[in-house]
Amino acid sequence: MKASQLRARYWRIVFFFGRVxxxxxxxEIIARRIGLGGVARRNRSERNRQTAVRFRALAIGMGGLMIKVGQFLSARLDVLPPEITDELAGLQDEVPAESFEAIRALAESELGSPLAEHYASFDENPLAAASLGQAHRACLREADAAEMGFAEVVVKVQRPHIEAVIEVDLAALRRVGRWLQRYRPIADRVDVSALLEEFATTTRAEIDYLAEGSNAEAFAENFADDPRVHVPHIAWELTTRRVLTLEDVSAIKLGDYDAITAAGLDRSxxxxxxxxxxxxxxxxxxxFHADPHPGNLFVTPLAGNDAxxxxxxxxxxxDFGMVGRVPENLRSGLREAVIAVGLQDGARLVKAFKTLGVLLPSADLKLIEMASIQVFERFGGMSMGELRDIDHDEMMRFGLQFRELMLNLPFQLPENLLLLGRSIAVLSGMCTGLDPEFNLWGSIAPYATKLVSDEGGSTWGTILAEGTKIFQTVIGLPARTDRVLTMIERGELNVQTPMLELRVRRLERSVGTISGGLVFSALLVAGAILYGTDAGLGTGLMGASALPLVWILMRGRGRHMGRG
Structure with a gap:
C-alpha cells in the first residue's frame, strides 16, 4: 500500500471523528445554553441514525479497525439506541473481500509452496471477510485428514498490508484521543491514551495467528468436560503467524435470532x-474470550431433543485473537463489596469501590453511601424486567433526592477493567437480543461460591471477623471523640464541601453511562457471589447494583429533568 494511500486514510478517519x-x-452542550434544548431532544434520534449511517459507510469502505469499532457498537443493544445498533448490525457480514490473488500470494508465501500441495481443494470464494483477515473453506489431503480426524477446514489468511493499516488507524485514533483528553470530564475519568495503547496491544496480538491457535487450545482444555461448548481444532502443520487452518465448525450465528428459533432451539x-x-x-x-460479538459465536443444532x-x-x-485474564484487584474489590453489604457498612462499600479503582478522587463518599442505603431499601432483589418497568415518576423522585450524584456520577474507567468491561457489555447486549426477559441473577449464582472459596474461608466467617473489627472501633470511639473536640477547640477542624465541586463538574455526565455500566456489572457479579450461599446478602448487593443502572435508565427516560 502506497504512503499516499495511508496518509489519505489517516485524515479521513480524523475528519470523520472530528465532525462527530x-x-x-x-x-448536547451549546444548544442547551442558547435555548435549543428542545430541538436537540426532538432531533436526537435522527442525528444518531445519520451518524450511524455515515460511520457504516466509512467502516465498509475502509475496513481495518473501523470494522472492529462498528462490531462492538452493533452489539450494545442494552445501552445504545436502536437507530444506531440497527444501522450497524449488518457490518459483520458486509466487509468487502480481498481479491483471491492477493490472498493466495500471501498464503503461499507463508506456507512455502503452492496451496495445491497442502490442500485437496481450496474454495476461491471467501466464507467470510473480517476486518483483519479473510476465511476460505478448504479440504485437507486424505493423509492429513486421517491423522487429524477431520477433513473440512477453514483457512484464515491475514489481509495484505494489514499491519500498516492498523498502525495508521491507531495513529488517527490517538489524535482523536488527544482531543478527547482536553475535555476535562473525560480526562478526569479516563486515561484515553492508556486505553488506546491497551487497544493497540490487543489488536496487534490479534494478527498473530500462532498465538490465536494457542489461545484456542487453552480455551478448549478449560471446557473439555462441558459438552455444551465446542472449539475448533487447529491444524498446526498448516498454521503460521499469518495463516491459520482450523476445523470447519460453521453453523447458525448467535445474532441470527430468527434462524435459532426456526431450528427449534430455545433462545432463552x-x-x-x-x-x-x-x-x-x-x-x-x-x-476469557474477549471478543464475543455475534460473528464469533455459533449455535450448532445436534440430534435429539431435550426434556x-x-x-x-x-x-x-x-476467533481467539483477543483474550483476557481477570485481574487480581478485581477479585479483591468484589470480595470487599460482599463484606460491606453483609455488614450494612456503607463506608466499607465505598472502600470496595476504591479498591476496584472506579471512584474519582473528588467523589462525595458520604453521598454515595446514603444513596446506596436508599437503593437497598427500594430496589433490592428486583429483576432486570422489574427495574425496566419502574414507574417513571418514582425514578424521577429518586433522581431528585440524589440529584448531584446522578448528574455527576463519580466513577471512572480503570485501564485494567477494559477487556472485562467490554466483554460483559457485549455479552449483556447479546443476551438481551436472545431473550429480552433474561434474568442474570440466578445464572451467575453457581460460580459465586467458587469465588468466595478461592478467596478463603466461609462468608459468615469473614463477616464475623469484620464484625470484630467494628466492635474494636466502637470501643475506641470515646478517645476519638475527645480528639475531635480538641481539634474544634484549637480551630483545626476542616470541613470539606464537595457539593460545590460537583456543581462545577456537571458536564461529566456525557461519559457517565460507560462508567456506570461498568460499576453496575461489578456490583451485579459481587452480589451473585453470595446468592448461592446466602440469598439475603446476595440480594442486598444485587440491589446495590441498581444505583448506577437506575441512573442509566434515567438518562434515557428522564433527560428533561430540570437543571439546578
Missing part, C-alpha cells in the same frame, strides 16, 4: 448457557 465530536458539542436457554460459560471463564479459569422438546445444540466459540 463537533456535532456532539453543539447539540442459549442466553443462559452463554452466561454460564462466561462466568466459568471469569471466575474459574481467569481466562422440554427443544432440539439439542452446542455453543461454538471461534
Amino acid at each position: 465530536t463537533l456535532g456532539f458539542i453543539f447539540w 436457554k442459549v442466553a443462559k448457557v452463554l452466561v454460564d460459560t462466561y462466568m466459568k471463564q471469569i471466575f474459574e479459569d481467569g481466562f 422440554e422438546g427443544h432440539r439439542n445444540w452446542q455453543l461454538t466459540f471461534v
